[in-house]
Amino acid sequence: MEQIMDNKLMNLTLKIWRQKDAAAEGELKSYALTGVSPDMSFLEMLDVLNEQLVAKGDDAVAFDHDCREGICGMCSLMIDGQAHGPEKAVTTCQLHMRQYKDGDTITIEPFRAKAFPVVRDLCVDRSAFDRIQQAGGFCSVNTGNAVDANSMLISHDTAEKSMDAAACIGCGACVAACPNASAMLFVGAKVSQYALLPQGQPEREKRALAMRAAMDAEGFGHCTNEYECEAACPKEIKISNIARLNREYFRATLISE
Amino acid sequence: MEANENCASKCCGRLFEFLDSSIGKKFMVAAAGLLLVGFLVTHLAGNLFLYVGDGAFNHYAEALEHNPLLPLAEGGLIFLFLVHILLSARATYLNRKARPVAYESYKGKGARTPGSRTMALTGSLILLFIIIHVATFKFDVGGLKGQTPGTEESLYAHVITWFSNPLYAAFYILAVGGVGLHLSHGVQSAMQTFGVNHPRYTPLIRKAGLALAGLIFLGFVSFPVYFGFLQKCLSCSTGAH
Numbered sequence: 001m002e003q004i005m006d007n008k009l010m011n012l013t014l015k016i017w018r019q020k021d022a023a024a025e026g027e028l029k030s031y032a033l034t035g036v037s038p039d040m041s042f043l044e045m046l047d048v049l050n051e052q053l054v055a056k057g058d059d060a061v062a063f064d065h066d067c068r069e070g071i072c073g074m075c076s077l078m079i080d081g082q083a084h085g086p087e088k089a090v091t092t093c094q095l096h097m098r099q100y101k102d103g104d105t106i107t108i109e110p111f112r113a114k115a116f117p118v119v120r121d122l123c124v125d126r127s128a129f130d131r132i133q134q135a136g137g138f139c140s141v142n143t144g145n146a147v148d149a150n151s152m153l154i155s156h157d158t159a160e161k162s163m164d165a166a167a168c169i170g171c172g173a174c175v176a177a178c179p180n181a182s183a184m185l186f187v188g189a190k191v192s193q194y195a196l197l198p199q200g201q202p203e204r205e206k207r208a209l210a211m212r213a214a215m216d217a218e219g220f221g222h223c224t225n226e227y228e229c230e231a232a233c234p235k236e237i238k239i240s241n242i243a244r245l246n247r248e249y250f251r252a253t254l255i256s257e
Numbered sequence: 258m259e260a261n262e263n264c265a266s267k268c269c270g271r272l273f274e275f276l277d278s279s280i281g282k283k284f285m286v287a288a289a290g291l292l293l294v295g296f297l298v299t300h301l302a303g304n305l306f307l308y309v310g311d312g313a314f315n316h317y318a319e320a321l322e323h324n325p326l327l328p329l330a331e332g333g334l335i336f337l338f339l340v341h342i343l344l345s346a347r348a349t350y351l352n353r354k355a356r357p358v359a360y361e362s363y364k365g366k367g368a369r370t371p372g373s374r375t376m377a378l379t380g381s382l383i384l385l386f387i388i389i390h391v392a393t394f395k396f397d398v399g400g401l402k403g404q405t406p407g408t409e410e411s412l413y414a415h416v417i418t419w420f421s422n423p424l425y426a427a428f429y430i431l432a433v434g435g436v437g438l439h440l441s442h443g444v445q446s447a448m449q450t451f452g453v454n455h456p457r458y459t460p461l462i463r464k465a466g467l468a469l470a471g472l473i474f475l476g477f478v479s480f481p482v483y484f485g486f487l488q489k490c491l492s493c494s495t496g497a498h
Binding site: 015017028078080088107109112113177179181182213215216220223226227231240243245247250 | 274280284348354357445
């Protein structure tokens with residue numbers, strides 16, 4: 001009996017950004033949503049809304065999603081002014097409605113940046129990240145097969161730092177949360193994961209110069225060390241990666257021919 | 258010769274690319290900012306002569322004014338201010354453009370500090386203060402020097418007279434508060450921009466930045482508080498005895 005009480009369905013008011021296409025003017029629209037289970041994920045809650053909208057003959061709300069298990073970086077959403085919602089180190093797909101209570105109003109907006117134009121409703125085009133990655137976020141030397149253990153000496157701490165940086169799923173929450181729409185945490189993570197390992201050394205300077213140039217060319221803002229990116233990152237990428245990017249770029253400017 | 262020119266243009270090209278880049282701009286703003294903090298510390302140290310007395314302070318001021326290198330130092334200071342202000346203004350402008358449509362609701366996750374939120378505001382306040390400060394103290398706009406007969410050349414008397422003006426003292430306190438708030442973010446932010454981020458040292462750098470901001474605030478705020486209010490109260494109470 002107690003469990004049934006705990007799982008009481010909720011009624012919510014959703015204020016959702018609706019925008020027909022990239023060129024159209026958008027606006028926040030209010031929707032009353034009934035029958036939301038606290039066990040639903042945030043995206044399942046939007047699925048329920050869309051079922052109700054479609055049943056009424058309205059357009060479904062477009063939003064990005066894919067794996068729904070917090071590893072692909074496809075889901076986004078600015079939920080009540082917080083990228084991926086109120087929880088720490090969680091993507092929107094892993095946010096659950098038990099975070100909310102009956103009668104709550106939730107404002108849902110797309111990630112906003114000039115470099116992330118709205119495609120429709122809550123979907124934004126994050127291909128700017130792909131273009132930055134294509135500018136230098138790779139390793140074009142043939143690293144061959146996995147080498148024998150301990151033949152390439154990398155300290156455990158360094159390997160862990162590189163892996164921590166490589167945990168970035170490129171969701172864009174750092175840009176969305178940054179007051180300046182800066183992409184420094186993303187680029188910092190991508191530059192760091194290679195700069196820390198021997199395989200990244202041959203193209204180290206070229207990479208830092210090219211990825212910085214691509215980042216600025218996309219129209220992202222300047223990092224002013226507000227550290228909101230780190231607080232919003234679902235993969236807890238640290239701002240030490242931004243410091244490393246600063247060092248890598250400065251170093252590359254000085255020593256690259 | 259041609260090879261040299263090509264070489265120079267290549268070098269300048271890379272340098273210009275750095276200065277025009279988002280990271281390079283921040284780097285210059287941070288470098289100029291930290292040098293300006295150095296100036297503030299020197300300025301505060303000089304001003305502390307006020308507590309020694311009018312003789313010591315006036316002697317210090319005169320020695321400074323008669324130093325032939327002063328125009329050079331002033332030029333350097335103006336250059337630092339220009340670099341710091343113009344590049345951060347340009348970055349702020351570009352940052353506004355980087356998010357053309359604002360959020361309806363923007364809450365964040367609590368990483369921002371009162372100092373970081375208000376950098377543009379406190380920076381503008383400090384600029385306004387510097388203009389008034391230089392106008393009144395260096396160029397004697399408002400002509401107070403003439404109003405205190407017999408002390409025309411005394412900078413000490415000039416300082417005391419201005420701080421006796423409650424409006425000026427209040428503005429000074431507000432501006433110095435702005436400096437403290439600006440530095441509470443600025444010092445550690447500059448270090449992060451230089452790439453200094455270390456699990457062992459960064460917590461210390463943040464505390465040291467706050468402490469420096471606090472000391473500079475307390476040092477400068479002590480002058481209007483002492484010469485504008487406390488000294489008067491002290492002399493009042495001594496007078497009553």
